Amino acid sequence: YSSVAVKKFAMSLIVLFEPIYLYLHFKSSLTVVMLFFAAVYFGFAILSPLGAKVMSKVGLKKSMLLSMPFLFAYYIFLNYIDVTVWFLPLVIMCNVLYKVFFWPAFHTHFVRFTRKGHRGDAVSKLNIAEKIAKVIGPVIGGLILAKLSYPILFLVVVVLLIASVFPLFLTSEIYETYTMNLRQTLRW
DSSP: OHHHHHHHHHHHTTTTTHHHHHHHHTTSOHHHHHHHHHHHHHHHHHHHHHHHHHHHHHOHHHHHHHHHHHHHHHHHHHHTTTTOTTHHHHHHHHHHHHHHHHHHHHHHHHHHHSOGGGHHHHHHHHHHHHHHHHHHHHHHHHHHHHHSOHHHHHHHHHHHHHHHHGGGGGSOOOOOOOOOOHHHHHHO
16 A cells, blocks of 8 residues: 555656646647557557566566556656657657556556455555545645746656655565466457
């Protein structure tokens, strides 16, 4: 819970302002911003089986840890997206790889570490932590933007994301076998 709570708080600092940042850097083109997010989620949908295969090989905790450098890189590269057009595919790919390695492992980890008759309680606690972060985060993120800048906000987010990794070291490693191939996954 603590890892996810810190991560959600870090991301809530910027999630509201991320589309605005992209909108400003893409010369006020809402279409390009929507295509950006469509590319991220399309890539995630297509590559999720890869994430599950990696999760099977390295374990749940290591898969989540493996995702974090991609998330750090995403926010760092996002800060420099206006330097060159070549950063755009790199930014998209970093976000996709973060999602591919983190979310299948996180959901499997969550199911494995919650007791069968108490999953509703666990989901509720996770949702409460997430909702608190979603209320407080944008206010603090907005204050950082108003008083400082986007690069400072990106830096604060990356530092908090690094801090969110440490609680994962306190959990034991679990290996989950994923046997479906891409065709079976798409058919399912």
